[in-house]
Structure formats: structure tokens, C-alpha cells
Amino acid sequence: MVEIFSEKQNGFTWLDVTNPTQEELMEIAGEHAIPRSSVKDSLEPEHLPKFEQIEDKIFIIIRVLDQEARTKAGSIQQASRKIAIFYDKGLLITIHRSEQPLLRDLKTKYVDTGKVQKENEILLHIVYQALKTYEEPATRFAEEMDVYESAIFLRKKVPDILKSVYKVKRRASVCFRIITLMDDVVRRLNELYKKHYLAQDLLDLQLRLSILYNEIVDESNHLLNIYISFTSQRTGEVMRVLTIFSVFFMPLTFIVGIYGMNFDFMPELRWHYGYYFTLAAMLLITAVIYFWFKRKRWL
């Protein structure tokens, strides 16, 4: 479906193409002299971000974070949607498979109101808004990590905390990778339109996102390690309690076992104070073990 978002009277033409068939795209390409290789890239929904300049023509592929797909997305293609942008003097063509509200928003806000009269300004706005889709999730991921971190340190029992941290890590590292891949696009646009204030904003946004996601991935790695440390520390403590109890009770249980034997001839059993002697002996053994443990600093 081809929509005309802006016509020549605005100073430039903007065609928005949603989910085109190969034929539709071929036709548009023919009209506007879009290179064959760009058409092919436009048809590939899994294409990674790229910037291509052929003489004055610019062909850009960016990826917009998909708000719905977010929770289950484990790869770049699952987590984001492609927008192909073809730019020529006075002409802007945006191609994408699913509906992209950010494009319509830009049209309403800047083109319909006549605020923007140059097609390259719209180009910068599109890339800026595309990057912006990664900003809110970054904050959300950071907040999730804070929840898990405090849970780990306060030793709350959160079910499947390992799994949750791992999932945030995985999604954050996918975003980080996309942002890193957009770096080239942002840098080239910044060079071309150096004087435009948005060009600098683009660079700043890209840097900020890159640092934000890097922090989240780092944090998740730290947390996983800390969690394992806590687990192993705890196992060690449990172990110590088990060992202390065992070492105290095993000799005692052995002794009472001895005098539980039914031999006809066991002189101690006949002694008047045999029972008390035995109790005293066990008390002594307990004391010895206690001091041994004290010296070993296990108690």
C-alpha cells in the first residue's frame, strides 16, 4: 500500500509504502530510479541496519524496536522491525512491512503543519524517532534489574530469579547489538547534515543508549555472578551446620549403641554407676569437640 505523505507543494515528495508486493515495489523503483540492490534489500524483512550512498542518493535501513514482541524476543529479527528509507533530492520513500505509527506521527506533526519543508530534516526525524523506541525499554530493564538486585541482596525468595535476570540480559544485549549496528547510519547522517541541530542530537542519543544498554548487560552479568556466589556461600553455611551436628552426635550415638548391645557378659552394665560414668564420658566428648570447633572457628 502506497500512501502519499507529502507532495511536491511542500517542497518535497514523501511516499510511505506499507507491506508492498514485489511488483508494487518494482514499479515505484522504476519511477524513482531506485537501484535494484536497494529494492532487494527493502524486501528482506530481516535485513540489518545499513547506510548506502550512491552518488546523491541515500539508501538507509533502520530497525525500530517492536513494542509487542518485546517480552519474548531473543534475536535482532524478533525484537525489531525494519524500515527501508530511500532518499533523493526532493524525494523520500519509506518502505516497511507492518504499520509504523512513528512515520504517521511525524507526517502529522511536521509535514501536515508545514513545520518541516526539507526532506532531509524528515529523514533525521525518522532515524531519531526510531532510536527513541529503544529508550523507554532501557529504563524499564534498568528498573527490573534493580528489583532483582535488591531481591538477591535482601535474600528474598523470588521464584526463578536466575531466569528473569538472564532474560533481561538477553533482551538488553539484543538491543545493544542493534544500537551498535545503527552507529554507522547515525555517524554518516551526522557528517552529511552537520549543521542541523538534530544531527548532533542523534549522536548524543546513540551514545546514551549505547551506554545505558551496556550498563544493563554489565549489571546482569554482575548479578548472575553475585547470585552464584551467594548460593555457594549459603551451601557452605548449610554444610557447616550439618557437619557440626554430625560430628557432635556420631560419637555419642556410637557410645549409646555400645551399651545397647545384649551380650550376656558386659561388666560395665552391671556397675552401679555405669550409666552415670557413660553420661559423664559423653559430656566430656562433647566438650572436647566443642573446644576443637572453637579453635577451628567453626562455632
Place this chain on the structure above:
Amino acid sequence: MVEIFSEKQNGFTWLDVTNPTQEELMEIAGEHAIPRSSVKDSLEPEHLPKFEQIEDKIFIIIRVLDQEARTKAGSIQQASRKIAIFYDKGLLITIHRSEQPLLRDLKTKYVDTGKVQKENEILLHIVYQALKTYEEPATRFAEEMDVYESAIFLRKKVPDILKSVYKVKRRASVCFRIITLMDDVVRRLNELYKKHYLAQDLLDLQLRLSILYNEIVDESNHLLNIYISFTSQRTGEVMRVLTIFSVFFMPLTFIVGIYGMNFDFMPELRWHYGYYFTLAAMLLITAVIYFWFKRKRWL
């Protein structure tokens, strides 16, 4: 064996040489002025990818993923097969030890039909198709990793899951290394034939494969770590159960042992409520341990 895939009438000559003896190769080299060092490299089946330009002549070595060898291959040489390509104005010579269907396919599709009339276009097609052999396994590896990941998180008992993840990791990192080594070839070809649409596609494919394999290797490392965490977490839990049981039962077993002794003179045994007192004492001990555990948050 030398086959003529294309003759001069097509605008260029393409010789395909399968498993040549040193003499055969020497003869061809003599005829077409192939440098001695290139002949030597062509004879080495283990040679790594490379790009060499001598004046207008180009000598390329690429490696094609071997479909059969895939499951057991742990090194670059085991996992892939070499194709040496010698290119000169109007001349293309491809040299390989085993039969390479991708070359014959290209001949049938582009040369026999007359679609391609330039030898450098065939060159780009060969390298592109060679890289393509790494694409399908990448998807397959990613899917395998998904299976293992869900098995680990859902705590299914998959036999030898560690081994399986490790094997995928190893094969993926071999592929990743080959693709990284092909980087130079791809970049140089892209520079030489910048205007050809395939040159850009080559770059894109190389980047995509590089990212795909990198993701798989990353993922496998993450999974191995997570698996170890789960194991140690589980051991900790098992430990806690063992310790709880031991701490509850060891004192009780000791007490019943005491009154199982056969001393002639043990006044408690004669008391009328001795048995009930003992039971009460054991209940008390159990309660004390219970509250101690509660405070320690082990229960």
C-alpha cells in the same frame, strides 16, 4: 580433471579443475601464466582464505562449508573445503579437490543460459554462494540452542545437554572463524567491483553471518554458565534438605539410643512416666530446632 565451463564465445573462459595432480596443475599454470606461489597454495587442501592481487591478476582462496562433515567437525580444515580461484582478464580458473556442486550450479544457471557475460560477475557469484553455505547451518544452530535453552530453564532432563551445547558452540565458533577470515576477500572484492549490486550483497551477507554466528557462540557461553548456576543452585537445595533432616533426627536418635542402653541401674527406665517424659523432651527439641530454622529462614 579439467572441465571447460565456459569458452571464449561467451566472452570469457572458465576452467573448472577438480582434484588435479601436481603435473596437471603445472601445465595449466604454464598455459595461463599463473604464478608459482599460487599453484603451491592451490595444492594445499588446508589453506586458509586469502586474497592476493598481482598486477591485474587476482588469486583467491575461499572455504565452502562441507555439508557432510558438519556434525563431527572441530576445526576449520575438517568443517570446510577449499576452492582456489585464479582470475585474469577474460579468464577464470577454479581449483578444488572434491566435487563442488555450487560451481556446476552457477555454470548451469548463469553461463549456459548466457545471463552472465563477464568473468568477474561469476567470481562474485562464486564467493557469494560459498558464503551462503554458512547461512542455513547458522539457523539450525540457533534453533538447536533454543531447544537446549528451554530444556535448561524448564528443567527437563535432557541427557548430555552440556555436551550438546558445547558441540554447537564449537562448530559455530569454527564457522565464525572462517567467516572472519573471509572478511578480507569480501572487502577487497567489494572495493574492486563497487558498482556491481552483488558486491554490496556480499558485504551484507558477511556482516549478517558474522553477527549470527557471534550470537550463537555468545548464547552457548551464556547457557553453559546458566546451566552451571542451576546445577549449583540445585545442589544447594538438596544440601539444605539433607541438613534439615539430619539436624532434626540426630538429637532424637541419640536420645532414644540412651534409653536403649542396657545398664542394670538406670533410674529413668523405672519411672512410670519415663517414656512419656522422653517423648515430650523430644517434641520440645524438635520445636526448638524448628524455630531456630525458621529464624534462619531455612524453612
Place this chain on the structure above:
Amino acid sequence: MVEIFSEKQNGFTWLDVTNPTQEELMEIAGEHAIPRSSVKDSLEPEHLPKFEQIEDKIFIIIRVLDQEARTKAGSIQQASRKIAIFYDKGLLITIHRSEQPLLRDLKTKYVDTGKVQKENEILLHIVYQALKTYEEPATRFAEEMDVYESAIFLRKKVPDILKSVYKVKRRASVCFRIITLMDDVVRRLNELYKKHYLAQDLLDLQLRLSILYNEIVDESNHLLNIYISFTSQRTGEVMRVLTIFSVFFMPLTFIVGIYGMNFDFMPELRWHYGYYFTLAAMLLITAVIYFWFKRKRWL
């Protein structure tokens, strides 16, 4: 709130703007020809350090470590406060949200006394003092790490030592990241004012801080690893004690259990030396286990 820190009679104007409304800032921007993008950056409290030069005008954002926020800060934005600096020939404008004593101190010390007559010298002083705020915490962090290290090696029981080390690590790595981001600002200022002695001091300070924080982060990683090693080493030792006791007492307890059975017909029970034979047998078993352990080097 706009304060005039220096007027033209001093050779330059310095305006210090605290917590401005957007309107206030717009007005100042209009008067002094500050670019629109810089105004926008000035209003963002979370902006990362940056250096921008537009012809002769310089726009800098630096971040000052927040003395109060220090203990709980886990991200760049929580740990530090932004100062935006706009510099033009004869003009210096500093913009910040919260009160920044370091600016007032510089005014009192250098401007009021007439010691500094050039606006760029004040600029260098501001950035230098901003970096200086990271110096004292670095020393404090290093000292804290020393306390934790000695606690770990002397096996003192410090509650929550893992947590403490992790917190220092996290705060240090936030500082390290800010300092790394200030690198560009420092380098560009050093190029512009190469001859000024402060320019070189800036570089030195930045390098020193970078190394200090890097050392702290390294140290904390080492300590966490060492701590885990100690824990696991200790668990191993505890385990060995438990196992030794169990292996000694389990066979003995079994034997005394046998002769504690109440079968009517158990010939051993009737033997005159049955009891002594049994004791001797248990002694023998103990000796066998003892030598087995000795050979295994567990004792």
C-alpha cells in the same frame, strides 16, 4: 536564577545560571546567541559529558560527583550532577540545576581577587575542579577495599562482605565510566589551550583518576573471585571433616546395632568374651580406616 559572577571590567563576563526555567534560558540564549541545540542539552539533567565546538563558540557538558548521593548511587545520573558551560570570546555561561559550590569558590578565589583575567582560564579551572571531585572518593574506595581484603584474608567474619565489595565495585565503575566520558572534553581543551599549565594538569589528573578507578574495579573483581575461592575451599574442608567422622562411625554404629538385636538365638551374645571380641573388631576396623585415610592423605 542568574548571577553575574564577573562583568566586563574584569576582561570578561561570567554568568552563572542556577536551575533556570526554559523561558529564562531561552532569554539568555537569545541575548548571547547560544545555539538552540545547546539550550536543549542544557535543560536535560541526565545529559552525558560532551564537547561541541561551533566556530569559535564552545559548548561543554561535564558531570560533577555528587557528594551526598555517593552511597546509594548506582548509575551515572544518580552519582553525578551536570554543569553545562557555554563559552564565547569574552563570555562564559555556566548552567546547572542544583547549587554548585565549586563555581562560587572559583569566583571568590580567582575572579574576585582579579587573579584570572581570561575567561578560558576559568573554563580550565572549572573542568579541573569538576574532575577533582572524583579524586577523594577514589582514595576512600581504595581504603575500603583494603579493609575488605584484609578481612577476607584474615578470615574475619564481616557481615555482608560480598555485598559491600560489590557496592564499592559498582560505584567505582560508575565513576570510571564518567571519567572515561570526560576524556574527550579534557583532550579537546588540552589541544585548544596547549600552552596553559592547567591544560597539562587536566590530562594528568584524568589519567590518574582513570588508573585509580580502574585499579579499584580490578581489585574488587579479584576480591570477589578470591572470596568465592575461599568459600569453596572452606566447604571442601568442612566436607572432609564430615566424611572422616561418618566413615569412622558408620561401620562401628552398625556393628553395635547388630549386637543390640533381640534375637533369642544369637550365639555370640552368649560367648564369654563376645563383648571383648566385638570391641577388638571395632578397634581393628578403626585402624584400617585410619590407614586408608592416611594413604589417601585425608588425615
Place this chain on the structure above:
Amino acid sequence: MVEIFSEKQNGFTWLDVTNPTQEELMEIAGEHAIPRSSVKDSLEPEHLPKFEQIEDKIFIIIRVLDQEARTKAGSIQQASRKIAIFYDKGLLITIHRSEQPLLRDLKTKYVDTGKVQKENEILLHIVYQALKTYEEPATRFAEEMDVYESAIFLRKKVPDILKSVYKVKRRASVCFRIITLMDDVVRRLNELYKKHYLAQDLLDLQLRLSILYNEIVDESNHLLNIYISFTSQRTGEVMRVLTIFSVFFMPLTFIVGIYGMNFDFMPELRWHYGYYFTLAAMLLITAVIYFWFKRKRWL
């Protein structure tokens, strides 16, 4: 000891100096204008590879893998032997402490037969052959790793497997470091003698060795990690068996202990079906534990 491997009639002079005293070396240096610093470097047996060019003179130090020292060598100096090479127009001097068969072999093969008439060709041959000494051990290391890997995965009991893997890793990383240090020598020679086919072969060999050793070091790191995972997985399994047995038997052993007490007044002991009730109770407890374990998926 100085030997003349080639005299001027061959087009160049080649002096091979074995284990020279300082005086011998000084004399040769005086005759052939070898710089003082090169003489000093030649006398140091521990010197690392380097390439130095003084006008037209070239001074190279390479290190040849020592075949005997291989099994116990943990450092660059223990694992390899130095050869210093001084090259000037028409002159080649090779200096080394121990006998170096590869030099004599080159003399026999290329100089005596008159195959090589230029001194720089011999130079390339020497460096190539020196690098070649690292090739066969790489293959051997890789094979050793394969043995250890299969032993680990098939859970064969190989004594000291950790130690063996660690030793291969250490030796391989020493080789990797030497090869990396030779990189500069190889690159500079390649630039100087670009047209010679051996110059390209040198680069290829260096790349191949670098990748081979890198793979071995990687592989050994992977294996050590996997081994630890297996160990901890196994410990977890052992633990589970221990816990299952303990949890089943501790309550039962406690119950039989109760009715083993010798209190005069224990009504249950007098009941006709006391024994059978007790057996039934124990069966019930066993069943409860069994289902609890089933639900916990420990059985």
C-alpha cells in the same frame, strides 16, 4: 666456531657462527661493520624476536622451537632457541649458541647445489624454516586435546587430566606468544621482498600458525571449564543420592530406636500388633517421602 657456508663465488658470503665467545664475535663484527648494539643482542641467549634496519643493513633475531625442551618448557626462553641474523649486501651472518640443523640443511639444499644465488632468498628460507618448527607441535597439541576432550566427554578416568590439559595450554600459549612476536619480522621481510614467492608464504604460514595455536589455547580453556562443570554436576548427583537415602532412612531409624528403648512402662511394646503397626507406620512414612520426592522431581 665460525663456518663458511657460502663464499663469494656463489654470489654472496654466508658465515655461520656457533656459540661464539665475545672476542670471536667482536672480531667478526669489526670485519663486517656490524653495529655494536647488534653484537650485544647476539650475545644475549634470551633475546626476543626483533627486526632492525640500519640503512641497508638488516639485523634480525628469530626464535626456533627447541625439539628437546618441548615437554617441560613453560616460558619463551625455555621453549625456544635464538638465531641472530645479520644481513648486508652480499653478506649473511647467522649467530646462535647451540647447533642449528635447519641452517646446515638449508646450506646443503640450496647453497651447495647452487639453487639459490641471492643472500636475501636464503634469509627468507631461514625465517620460513624457523617458523616451520612450530607447525608439527601445533598438530600434536591439537591431537592431544582431542584425546583429553573425548576422555572428558566419555567420562573415562584419565589420571591427572586437568594437569595434562593445563600443560598443553601453557606450552601452546608460549608458542602463540613467540609467533605473535615474530609477526613484525615476517611483515617487514614481506614488505622488503614482496615479489619473492616465499615472502607471501611466510605471511600465510604465520597466519596459519597463529590461528592454530589460538584454537588450541581456546580449546584448552573450553575444556577446563567443561571439566569443572562436569565435576560439579557429578557432585550434585552424588549429593542427591546421599540426600535421598538419608531422608528415607533417618525417620525410620529414629522410630525403631524409640521401640528399642528399655523403659519398664511402654504400653505399645505390650500390644499384640504393636510390631505390625510400627512396620505399617514406617511403610506409610516411606510412601509419603516417596511422593514428596516424586513431586520435587528428585526421583
Place this chain on the structure above:
Amino acid sequence: MVEIFSEKQNGFTWLDVTNPTQEELMEIAGEHAIPRSSVKDSLEPEHLPKFEQIEDKIFIIIRVLDQEARTKAGSIQQASRKIAIFYDKGLLITIHRSEQPLLRDLKTKYVDTGKVQKENEILLHIVYQALKTYEEPATRFAEEMDVYESAIFLRKKVPDILKSVYKVKRRASVCFRIITLMDDVVRRLNELYKKHYLAQDLLDLQLRLSILYNEIVDESNHLLNIYISFTSQRTGEVMRVLTIFSVFFMPLTFIVGIYGMNFDFMPELRWHYGYYFTLAAMLLITAVIYFWFKRKRWL
């Protein structure tokens, strides 16, 4: 304290300044036109190595390893002492807080004997000797590591081996960091005095030290990992022994407990062969467990 190590008659002046007050230094600076910033750097005992060139004047800060401080030093400042060097045509000024024997040695050896007539040669000697102080400890660290390594592999019981390895690692990494920081000084001096043989020696020494310390740090990391592996492997083994004993004895102890109960009516107790049947049953159970363990390969 200012000492004149060389006067103009030697061709140059060398002033050695030990522990100067600020005033002394100011005076010297005034006389010899030392820049204000260099004076400030000279007064800071903690300053990191640096190279600064102002026109023809050179200002260098190096750090000499402190022989006494070595065993307890955990940071660059604790481990090493600063020497500031100011160099101008015909003038050398060395400034340091504590007495530096290496300077006096150089004076005695090269200046007093008249061997060295140029101030830049002395400069090279100073930096070379400063680097040399790091050489002997590197060898000592490597030897210490060898002792710990053999102790770990031969499973000798060395007290606090973890701590010792960690301390070597920490001291070695401090040295490594200083040497890395001296890299700039060495490189710049090498450029300035390319023709002097010492300039090349400086580079070689720096590279050698860098590799030596890098090897030690690597080695210590490897050893710590291996140690942890051994510990966990050992714990696993201990665990297995414990589990085997427990699994054998728990069922047996339970059975003897049953027939130790005092129920009035327990038919088995009255059977003539009850005891022998019970013993046979226990033997059977032992055999079953034995074969189960055999199959599990725990025995």
C-alpha cells in the same frame, strides 16, 4: 639538598636534587627556566610516569621500583619512587624525594670517569637503569609462581597458597601497569635519540619486561583457576566416599534397629535362624548396592 654531579667542564651540568623544599625547587627553577607546571609535578611524590617536551626542553617523570617496599606494596605509589628529570641543552636536573643510589652509581661510573660527555646519554642511562629495577623482581616472581604451581599440582599442603599466589599477582600487575605507563617515555626517547645504541636497548628492555610481567599475571590467573578446580574436584571425591559409605550402612543400620526393638510380640525374634536370615538379608542388600554402584561407575 642539591648536589652538583657534573659541572660545565664535563661538557654539561648535572644537578641532583634530593628531597627539596618548595622554595629550593623554586629557586633552581628560576635559575634554569624550568616551567612552573614541571615544578609542580616535581613536588608531587605520587605522580605517574610522563614525557613532556616544551620546545627543546624535556621534562620526564619515571618511577623506580622501591626495593624495600616490595613485599607489601599494592599500588603504584607504594611500590615505586618518582624521579623527575629536567633536560635542556647542556643541562640535566634530577629531582627525587628519597635517596636514589642508581643516580649516584651512574655519576661514579660514567661522569666521574669521563666516559660520558653528553647529557642526553646520561638521560638514556637513567631511564634504562630505572627500568632495570623491575627486572630482577620479575624473575623472582616467576620463580615463586613455579613453587606454587608445583605445590598445587603435587598436592603438597602449602599454608595460604591462595593468598600467596594472589599477592604475587597483585604485585606483578602493579609492576606491569608502571611499565605500561613508561611506554610513552621510552618510545619518545627512542625517537629522539634513534642513533644511540641505548635507545634501542631501552625499547627491547621495555618489551621484555612487559612480556615477563604479563606472563606472570597470566600464570597467576591460570593457577588460581586450577587451584579452584582441584579443590572442587577433591570435594567431589570426598563427597563420593561419604555417599558410598552412607548408602551402604544406612539400610543395614535400619534393619539391625528393627530387631533391636523390644516388642513383646515379634515372631522373627523367636525363630531359630532369625539372626542368620537377617545377616543373609543384609548381605544381599550390600550386594545389590554394590552392583548398583558398579553400574553407576562410582566404585
